[in-house]
Amino acid sequence: MRETIRPSLEATVSRPTTLARRHLSTTALVFMIIAASAPLTVLAGGVPTTFAVSGILGVPVSYLALGVVIMLFAVGYGAMSGHIQNAGAFYAYITEGLGNRQGVAAAILALVSYNMMQVGLYGLFGFSLATLLSTVLGVSIPWWAAALLGWVVVAALGVNSVDLSAKVLGVLVALEFVVVTVVSVLALVSAPEGISTEPLQTSSFFAGGVGVLLSFGFAAFMGFESGAIYSEETRNPRRTVARATYIAVGVIAVFYAVSAWALAVGVGPSQIVAAAQEFGPDLVFVWLAERSPALATVANVLFITSLLAALVAFHNGAARYFFALGRTGVLPRRLGGVSPRTGAPVAGSVAQSVVGLAVIVVFAIAGAGSELGELFPVLTLFTWLTNAAAFGLVFLLAVTSVAVLAWFARDHHGHGVWTRIVAPAISAVALVAVAVLVLSNFDLLIGAEGFSPLVVVMPGIIIGSGVVGLVWGEILRRTRPEIYAAMDNVDQIPESQEIPVVPERK
Secondary structure (H helix, E strand, O other): OOOHHHHHHHHHHHOOOOOOOOOHHHHHHHHHHHHHHOHHHHHHHHHHHHHHHHOOHHOOOHHHHHHHHHHHHHHHHHHHHOOOOOOHHHHHHHHHHHHHHHHHHHHHHHHHHHHHHHHHHHHHHHHHHHHHHHHHHHHOOOOOHHHHHHHHHHHHOOOOOOHHHHHHHHHHHHHHHHHHHHHHHHHHHOOOOOOOHHOOOOHOOOOOHHHHHHHHHHOOOOOOHHHHHHHHHEEEOOHHHHHHHHHHHHHHHHHHHHHHHHHHHHHHOOOOHHHHHHHHHHHHHHHHHHHOOOHHHHHHHHHHHHHHHHHHHHHHHHHHHHHHHHHHHHOOOOHHOOOOOOOOOHHHHHHHEEEEEHHHHHHHHOOOOOHHHHHHHHHHHHHHHHHHHHHHHHHHHHHHHHHHHHHHHHOOOOOHHHHHHHHHHHHHHHHHHHHHHHHHHHHHHHOOOOOOOHHHHHHHHHHHHHHHHHHHHHHHHHOOHHHHHHHOOOOOOOOHHOOOOOOOOO
């Protein structure tokens, strides 16, 4: 039996090492970026939590402010994406800009961060799906069983063509936008204190809790950088990634700001903080149930599909990091294998699925009989891992801004001062500030009362992975110089060998 399976697996995974070319349009890539940000998850989970923890009204303004910072980051990031195409985006950019060892460090740090973000979401997904099945159908299953149902779907999509993931995510994201829009309109129509602009005023933003507000707010944008991960699979790598990133960030910033403002108006500016502190992530569903139980049920279902969309998006990102590192030999080369039929990074996807399964099993065992009860997966698996991942990704964005500055300093590539110096420099400073805010408020992010070892351990895992990457890079330089030297050419689509561009479909 083993002999018949092994050749088949090798034939499927280990031969080709090139991703499927030219599949994704700008529209498809925008949906995949927004799916990682999960609009309904932000409105139902992120917005009330931010109001509750920060205690201030400026949540809508925080999305706009962070949107500006990320737009500045996207200027240099998008410009560089037109010249460097690689499925390990941060890895490739930092390698090109700062050097091979730093690139390996960034790659390992990014891989750990994407894994933690994706796997951590299984905690919230499992809890939410188990709760919905119990409430609506009267079927009681443990959170980990519900999480495994999502794991199966994500694993199946991960080994298939990226087109299939794009289509599924497109449908789910469109439904999320519809529901959030309906909720926002309903909130504005039923405003108990009238239409108020108080949550949109800068005085509501620059308050004592602004650091916490920005720390939580940045999590809503997680995944916006994933456009460059698909650069090898876009129809026009010179334009698609930058254009999709700008569109996605603009949509996310404005849409989240408007929906957060509408929720505050719908509950009442004088009541929103207290209501968020009382109901937490259930606030939106409790508020909806008082007005339309049917809509509340629909929103609950789409909240779960929103989490599923984010799981797929982050799974794809992590799988492509495994692939990029396997292809260059930084990690075992078997991870660089793709399916000859679909062009999907099958080996990387399977590796990511194995990691997810292992973590679900570990937390299922650890949570048995826990005093946290049903909330165990939310308060541990979800909260610990996703907040640590958010810190890791903010830190990577800051380092990538520095790499962009260094890369353009050596060759302008026809870009102006704003693109290659001013915007990346401002974004680097702003992102470092956000990273410091996330780190200094980490106890609040994980809900710790007083000092908790997790405040040191979870960010420590992120920083430690970068240190391990630096050490591994030096080991490669000394013991496997051919692999280390090969990293000088991470661009998978050099200008001299550019594949003819497939026209965008209208």
